């Protein structure tokens with residue numbers, strides 16, 4: 001077996017926000033997007049992060065197994081975990097025989113993502129914008145691959161949690177809600193759900209700490225905006241959840 005190094009920014013246990021139950025969450029270094037609201041801007045650079053072999057990570061996960069209570073397991077997030085695709089796939093494959101619950105949180109832009117579907121019990125995927133142009137304008141990458149991955153998931157998976165970060169001035173208008181609903185509604189099925197996350201500024205200070213400029217302004221959504229956005233999605237038969 002090939003043992004590849006994987007670069008990890010940080011790791012720790014988290015309950016229920018990164019998949020079901022208590023999970024060991026690995027933040028993998030590097031992201032191909034540059035979202036100006038990112039709460040982990042230190043994860044964007046592909047140059048940083050300590051390399052560790054997938055075999056060493058596997059051992060660490062196996063000795064943590066008693067902590068995976070309430071249906072927990074291991075989650076790979078970022079940054080963007082699929083940026084280190086081969087190492088991630090190798091690790092997920094190594095984990096399979098042990099029956100440990102696996103989860104990925106991804107921005108959905110990697111065209112190889114469907115290769116990981118059968119290796120991933122719980123898939124969390126962003127769907128940040130219905131308009132590819134708008135997504136590209138803000139993050140540098142459009143949504144075509146996200147949509148094709150969503151279609152592939154709809155054909156072959158029984159579980160998917162989609163997430164929309166709701167941001168005033170970016171994607172939070174009633175027209176935006178209708179735009180999301182038009183794309184998502186035909187692709188949702190039993191076991192698929194959507195979580196709308198309101199914009200926050202938790203990562204703001206980190207931008208300056210890493211010599212980067214935080215440019216978001218007037219991005220908070222009101223209660224009325226949030227409720228209206230959610231009601232339009234619900235009226236289009238999209239199941240909403242809160243984790």
Ligand code: SF4
Pocket residue numbers: 031032033034035037038039040041043044078079080107
């Ligand atoms: S995709 Fe996620 S990790 Fe990457 S820049 Fe955007 S918010 Fe940050």
